[in-house]
Structure formats: structure tokens, C-alpha cells
Amino acid sequence: MIEIQNLEKIFYNKKAQTIALKDISLSINKNEIFGIIGRSGAGKSTLLRCVNFLERPTSGRIIVDHKEISALSGAILREARRNIGMIFQHFNLLSSRTVFNNIALPLELVGINKSEIFNRVKFLLELVNLSDKCDCYPFELSGGQKQRVGIARALALKPKVLLCDEATSSLDPETTKSILTLLRDFAHNLDLTIMLITHEIPVIKEICDRVAVIDSGKIVEQGNVVDIFTTPKSKITRRFVNDRMLPVILLESLKQQPPGNAVLRIVFVGPSTNTPVITEVIRRFNVQLNILHGNIEYIQDIPCGNVVIEAMCQSHELQAAIDYMRINNLSVEILGYVDNNHRTTV
Amino acid sequence: MSTTIIELLFDALLETILMVGASSILSALIGIPLGVILMVTCEKQILENKSINRILGTVVNATRSTPFIILLVVIIPFTRIIAGTSIGTIAAIVPLTIAAIPFISRLVEASLTKVDTGLIEAAEAMGASPLQIIVKVLLPEARSGIVTDLTTTVINLIGYSAMAGVVGGGGLGDVGIRYGYQRFCLEVMILVVIILIVLVQIIQSFGDFFAKKLTKRSTRS
Numbered sequence: 335m336i337e338i339q340n341l342e343k344i345f346y347n348k349k350a351q352t353i354a355l356k357d358i359s360l361s362i363n364k365n366e367i368f369g370i371i372g373r374s375g376a377g378k379s380t381l382l383r384c385v386n387f388l389e390r391p392t393s394g395r396i397i398v399d400h401k402e403i404s405a406l407s408g409a410i411l412r413e414a415r416r417n418i419g420m421i422f423q424h425f426n427l428l429s430s431r432t433v434f435n436n437i438a439l440p441l442e443l444v445g446i447n448k449s450e451i452f453n454r455v456k457f458l459l460e461l462v463n464l465s466d467k468c469d470c471y472p473f474e475l476s477g478g479q480k481q482r483v484g485i486a487r488a489l490a491l492k493p494k495v496l497l498c499d500e501a502t503s504s505l506d507p508e509t510t511k512s513i514l515t516l517l518r519d520f521a522h523n524l525d526l527t528i529m530l531i532t533h534e535i536p537v538i539k540e541i542c543d544r545v546a547v548i549d550s551g552k553i554v555e556q557g558n559v560v561d562i563f564t565t566p567k568s569k570i571t572r573r574f575v576n577d578r579m580l581p582v583i584l585l586e587s588l589k590q591q592p593p594g595n596a597v598l599r600i601v602f603v604g605p606s607t608n609t610p611v612i613t614e615v616i617r618r619f620n621v622q623l624n625i626l627h628g629n630i631e632y633i634q635d636i637p638c639g640n641v642v643i644e645a646m647c648q649s650h651e652l653q654a655a656i657d658y659m660r661i662n663n664l665s666v667e668i669l670g671y672v673d674n675n676h677r678t679t680v
Numbered sequence: 681m682s683t684t685i686i687e688l689l690f691d692a693l694l695e696t697i698l699m700v701g702a703s704s705i706l707s708a709l710i711g712i713p714l715g716v717i718l719m720v721t722c723e724k725q726i727l728e729n730k731s732i733n734r735i736l737g738t739v740v741n742a743t744r745s746t747p748f749i750i751l752l753v754v755i756i757p758f759t760r761i762i763a764g765t766s767i768g769t770i771a772a773i774v775p776l777t778i779a780a781i782p783f784i785s786r787l788v789e790a791s792l793t794k795v796d797t798g799l800i801e802a803a804e805a806m807g808a809s810p811l812q813i814i815v816k817v818l819l820p821e822a823r824s825g826i827v828t829d830l831t832t833t834v835i836n837l838i839g840y841s842a843m844a845g846v847v848g849g850g851g852l853g854d855v856g857i858r859y860g861y862q863r864f865c866l867e868v869m870i871l872v873v874i875i876l877i878v879l880v881q882i883i884q885s886f887g888d889f890f891a892k893k894l895t896k897r898s899t900r901s
Binding site for chain 2: 386388409412413414415416418419420422424426428429430431439440442443444471472473487491497
């Protein structure tokens with residue numbers, strides 16, 4: 335549905351030029367929720383804005399719903415934009431218009447007659463569950479309600495694509511959850527393809543099918559959300575994932591080299607969460623395992639376990655145990671080593 | 681107080697209202713669109729156009745930096761073409777309008793620039809044309825600010841109109857000078873000032889009232 339090929343964006347100012355995006359290629363399937371995650375300044379916002387040409391790319395092609403956006407301009411570009419809805423971090427609602435009239439705006443722009451606008455807006459208000467706020471002004475609404483108005487407005491022209499620019503970043507966790515649920519429902523029920531950018535890991539885990547990690551204007555990794563989060567390959571992704579998974583106090587006592595007990599990260603996904611591999615390891619090898627940290631979470635209803643353990647054993651026993659676990663489809667990684675008595679310092 | 685003085689002041693008040701009212705309306709009709717053009721042709725705005733912006737900007741600045749009393753005299757030939765005469769209340773409307781247009785356009789430009797760029801971006805994302813953005817987003821969102829701008833302009837014009845006596849425009853300021861200053865009629869001078877204060881107060885209150893009514897934000901201020 336969205337095809338981005340060799341996209342490049344360079345910002346020129348008087349003296350210097352800044353490369354914001356470099357050789358970005360992405361392909362987003364129909365009815366998919368595709369997330370782009372990166373730290374602030376990584377270029378994710380620029381990338382999203384290139385899709386509907388709010389930002390004009392320096393080179394590269396953008397194809398949305400079989401139309402090459404990068405070949406359009408003027409009235410034809412405006413026409414194409416109507417097929418691409420957009421919601422924003424700060425909602426961007428018109429303060430001088432009521433909720434009803436905010437949602438009606440895109441319909442007015444295309445010149446739809448009043449009674450049709452009325453019906454469509456009423457329908458959209460029901461869809462986002464705001465029928466009672468119809469005549470309110472934006473300042474009378476909470477953040478979550480404002481974003482729901484934003485979503486209704488973005489969906490007014492029945493777009494095939496919805497772009498979300500940090501849509502939940504200024505909302506509290508609970509409201510974020512309700513907005514994400516709404517978006518996921520719409521993606522399924524309204525035949526919508528969603529491209530969203532965020533710096534929040536939970537947003538990606540909650541609703542995205544696939545994710546791309548962007549850093550310094552380049553895509554460093556992309557793929558299935560479960561894969562990216564359980565077995566991150568690039569350094570930056572790992573940092574994104576690790577930062578949130580290891581307690582600081584444990585990180586501080588980790589050493590890069592032996593001596594000491596090896597600290598392993600064991601990741602198990604899906605069916606392997608049901609097999610008692612760890613128990614088998616302890617039975618078969620002369621290994622003592624001590625759980626330091628761990629959790630099991632569900633990424634799109636797939637259980638993903640992540641356990642950090644300290645292995646107390648001889649080094650050859652350790653290698654055998656690791657091999658055994660790998661054969662049984664667990665991903666094992668040696669994070670470092672800790673002293674025997676590290677707990678006394680904790 | 682003699683009835684002649686009351687009559688004199690009443691006529692002068694009507695002249696002031698006529699001059700200020702007409703020039704306010706005319707300058708708003710030209711100045712608001714000019715302000716819009718100044719804003720949208722600015723760098724990074726929806727109809728960025730450096731040459732138009734620079735030319736209009738220079739003309740506006742030049743007019744604004746000319747003292748009104750000089751402008752009044754300098755444009756007399758132009759006034760004669762427009763009004764058919766260069767003397768009298770009607771003729772005074774021409775220089776007042778010319779002086780107020782750049783004033784109002786700069787104020788409107790500033791008010792429009794204050795509109796959140798996110799709103800313009802949202803409208804562009806919806807496929808709005810530049811004209812639709814101006815009519816549906818910029819002007820409605822800035823309407824409260826524009827009302828305040830108009831209020832300021834009207835009050836400014838009341839001040840300018842005091843100088844209209846130079847071309848025989850009449851009005852309160854003229855009466856104040858001729859009777860109060862040149863004929864040492866202190867009470868006329870005081871009355872003129874009081875009437876002007878009341879007039880300005882009324883206009884300001886009306887302006888504030890409408891501006892507030894058009895603001896759809898939390899009303900803390």
C-alpha cells in the first residue's frame with residue numbers, strides 16, 4: 335500500500351546541509367500497522383511527512399495506493415492527499431470550530447453538501463464515541479477526546495492510509511491504550527493501513543505488525559515486531575530494548591570478561607514458552623542457575639519470555655548447557671560476568 | 681454652557697465619527713487582505729514569494745514611517761483625484777485611509793502568524809488549497825486577534841483625525857485646537873478631551889467584548 339524507494343531528504347540552510355534521511359526503502363502492506371521507532375532527531379517525523387509530501391523529499395519515490403505521490407503537484411497532489419489521513423501529537427484541531435465542525439472540515443473542503451456532511455460526521459462521532467461532545471469546542475475536551483476528534487477528522491474522507499505522528503506521545507498511559515485500541519479496531523474494520531512513528535516501545539508492542547528502527551536518518555533494522563524485540567540485531571535496537579529490560583543495578587555490576595559467573599539472557603518466544611527447558615538444563619548438566627531478572631510479556635498475543643540468569647558452573651559445562659538450550663529453540667546470549675558475591679553489594 | 685458650544689461639539693463629534701468610521705471600514709477592506717498577502721508570501725508560508733513580500737513590505741514600511749501630518753499634505757493631489765476636492769471632511773478620509781492601511785496590514789499579518797503552524801499543516805494534509813487554508817483556517821483562527829487589531833486601528837485613527845483640521849476636515853481635534861488653544865477657551869479643550877476619552881473607552885470595550893466572544897479557549901485571562 336505504501337512503497338518508499340531510496341528516499342533521501344537533505345535540509346539546506348545558508349551554510350550547512352543536513353542529511354535528514356538517507357536511502358530509505360520501505361514497503362508497507364495493505365491493512366498492516368507499521369511502526370517506525372527512533373530517538374528524537376532520528377528523522378522519523380521527516381520520513382512520515384514525506385509520505386504525504388508535507389515535506390518534499392530531495393530524491394526517491396513514494397507510492398501510495400498505486401499512485402506515485404512523488405510525481406504529483408498542485409491540485410492533483412491535494413487530491414491524492416485526501417486518500418491519506420493524518421493525526422498529530424498535538425491534535426491540531428481548529429480552536430474556533432466545534433467538534434462537529436472540526437470533523438466536517440475535510441468534507442467542506444471537497445464541497446460535499448450539508449446533509450451528507452451531517453450524516454457522515456454523526457457516523458464518525460459515533461465511531462469514536464464522542465456523540466455527546468458534538469457541540470463542544472476543543473478547549474473543553476481532554477487530551478484523549480481531542481485525539482479521538484483528530485482520528486474522526488482524519489477518517490472523514492474514508493482514506494486508505496492513516497499516518498500517525500506521535501499520536502499518543504502527549505497522552506497518559508491509560509488514554510494511550512484506549513487510543514491504540516481504537517486504531518487497531520479501525521485498521522481491522524475500516525480497511526485501513528496505518529503508518530505510525532513513535533519513540534515509545536509500548537506503542538509498537540501494542541499494535542504494530544512490523545517495525546522499522548531508524549537512527550541518524552537511516553533504517554538500521556526492520557521486520558516483524560516479535561522478532562525485532564526478542565532478537566534485536568543492531569546495536570541501536572538492542573539499546574532500545576535492553577535499556578528497558580535490565581535493572582540499572584544489575585548493569586552496573588556486569589563485567590565484560592571472566593572471572594565470575596556468566597550472566598545469560600534467555601529469550602523464548604511462542605511455543606517454546608511451554609516447554610520446561612530450564613529444568614532440563616539443570617537436570618542434565620552440572621549447572622546451578624539463579625534468576626536475576628525476567629518477565630514474560632505478550633506481543634500481539636504471542637508470549638515472549640525474557641529471563642536473565644546467572645549460571646554457576648565450569649566453563650565447559652556452561653557451553654554445553656548453552657548449546658542444549660539453543661537446540662531447543664531458545665535464544666541465548668552472554669551479557670557479561672558477575673562476581674560471586676555481587677549480591678552483597680546490591 | 682451655551683447651546684452654541686454644545687452644537688459645535690456635537691457637529692465635531694459627528695465629523696470625527698464620519699471620518700474615523702469611513703476610513704476604518706475602507707482601510708479594513710484593503711488592509712486585511714494586504715495583511716493576508718504579507719503573511720502567506722513570507723518565507724516558509726503557504727504561498728512563499730520573496731519578491732512580492734519584499735515589494736509590499738517596503739511600501740508598507742515607507743507609508744508607516746511617514747509622519748501623518750506630512751502624509752496628509754503630500755498626497756493632496758491624490759486626494760483631489762479620489763475625492764474631487766482636497767478640503768473638507770470627506771477629503772480627509774483619503775489620507776486617513778492611506779495611513780491606516782499599512783498599520784492594519786502589519787497588525788493582521790502578526791495576528792495570522794500567531795496561528796499554530798500545526799493547523800496549517802493539518803489542513804494541507806487534508807488536501808486544502810492555499811485559498812481554502814486562508815479562508816477556512818487562518819482567518820477564522822485569527823479572528824479574535826483581528827478584532828483587537830481593528831480596535832487598535834480605530835483608536836489610532838481617532839488620534840490621526842485630530843490633525844485633519846489642517847485640510848479643513850473638522851472634527852473634535854480641530855475644535856480643540858481652534859477654540860481651546862488658539863482662542864484660549866479652556867473649557868472647550870477640556871470638553872473635547874473628555875469626549876475623546878469616553879469615545880475611545882467605548883470603542884475599546886466593544887472591541888474587547890467581541891474579541892473575547894470570538895476566543896474559544898479556556899477563559900483564564
